Amino acid sequence: MKAVIPAAGFGTRFLPATKSQPKEMLPVFDKPTIQYVVEEAVASGIDDILIVTGRGKRSIEDHFDRSMELEATLKNADKCDRLKIVQDITGLADICYVRQREQNGLGDAIACAEKHIGSEPFAVLLGDSITKGPTPCTKQLIDVYNKYQKSAISLEAVPQDKIERYGIIKGSSVENNIYKIDKLVEKPPADKAPSNLAIMGRYVLTPDIFDKIRETEAGVGGEIQLTDALQKLDAIYGVAFEGKTYDIGNRLEWLKTSIEFAMASEDGDELRQYLKTFID
Numbered sequence: 001m002k003a004v005i006p007a008a009g010f011g012t013r014f015l016p017a018t019k020s021q022p023k024e025m026l027p028v029f030d031k032p033t034i035q036y037v038v039e040e041a042v043a044s045g046i047d048d049i050l051i052v053t054g055r056g057k058r059s060i061e062d063h064f065d066r067s068m069e070l071e072a073t074l075k076n077a078d079k080c081d082r083l084k085i086v087q088d089i090t091g092l093a094d095i096c097y098v099r100q101r102e103q104n105g106l107g108d109a110i111a112c113a114e115k116h117i118g119s120e121p122f123a124v125l126l127g128d129s130i131t132k133g134p135t136p137c138t139k140q141l142i143d144v145y146n147k148y149q150k151s152a153i154s155l156e157a158v159p160q161d162k163i164e165r166y167g168i169i170k171g172s173s174v175e176n177n178i179y180k181i182d183k184l185v186e187k188p189p190a191d192k193a194p195s196n197l198a199i200m201g202r203y204v205l206t207p208d209i210f211d212k213i214r215e216t217e218a219g220v221g222g223e224i225q226l227t228d229a230l231q232k233l234d235a236i237y238g239v240a241f242e243g244k245t246y247d248i249g250n251r252l253e254w255l256k257t258s259i260e261f262a263m264a265s266e267d268g269d270e271l272r273q274y275l276k277t278f279i280d
């Protein structure tokens, strides 16, 4: 299976940090967000990845490209561990790029992948979100796709006060943590939401989604919304996946994720001591 990583958005929620650098390149502790995303695809068994980029996103390509000068410098300085970190990035997967000419929404970004994908099912991983769990989230979706032969999307239960930020599903449980989706409601008020299960940024889609995107008119914000195209598919399954999704496009979520990941690293104790000085 191939994967598509949409990474062409403006990232307006995180301005000014994202004015001239892609939000997908913002580091979470010591690694750019999009590297975690590529690593999730690879850990799910995918080695052919298409990243949808746009103007101002060149640093994404540079990150996954070889840097001969840097490699030579590290080699000469005998910094073998650093050299390995740099070389491992280039060896992760076959990565291709396509540019979304105008930021016309997530549906439009995925439409840019049609030629590369062809007529096979494919995974979509949003370039500005990271997932963590015992099994990679995308792998869990691939397993559900293989079982039901229908599109599958990741879901997470969200607290009442956050419901109106997400696409929420109406569905019925078919087995533990798996739902057959009847309807998707974009950003409903909490009291009108059909559930608290939100769409979280990982998908395995059947290729008929490209026709559905073509049939989809601009929706919220004048953009082609993926959620609107998903509604048109004959069936979709939702997977309340075992794990957690981190939305890096939101500045506070980004900061919290960075702290959480740093806490789990070898620098965790020092960070804990430092944070204690702010909390009584």
Ligand code: UTP
Pocket (backbone or CB within 6 Å): 006, 007, 008, 009, 010, 011, 012, 013, 014, 024, 052, 100, 102, 103, 104, 105, 106, 108, 109, 126, 127, 128, 129, 249
């Ligand atoms: P978001 O919904 O977070 O949109 O995109 P955004 O425009 O980047 O961010 P805000 O809301 O203005 O802060 C989710 C993912 O889809 C990509 C983004 O790069 C991000 O990784 N995307 C979004 C595209 O590739 N193209 C688009 O037109 C919109």
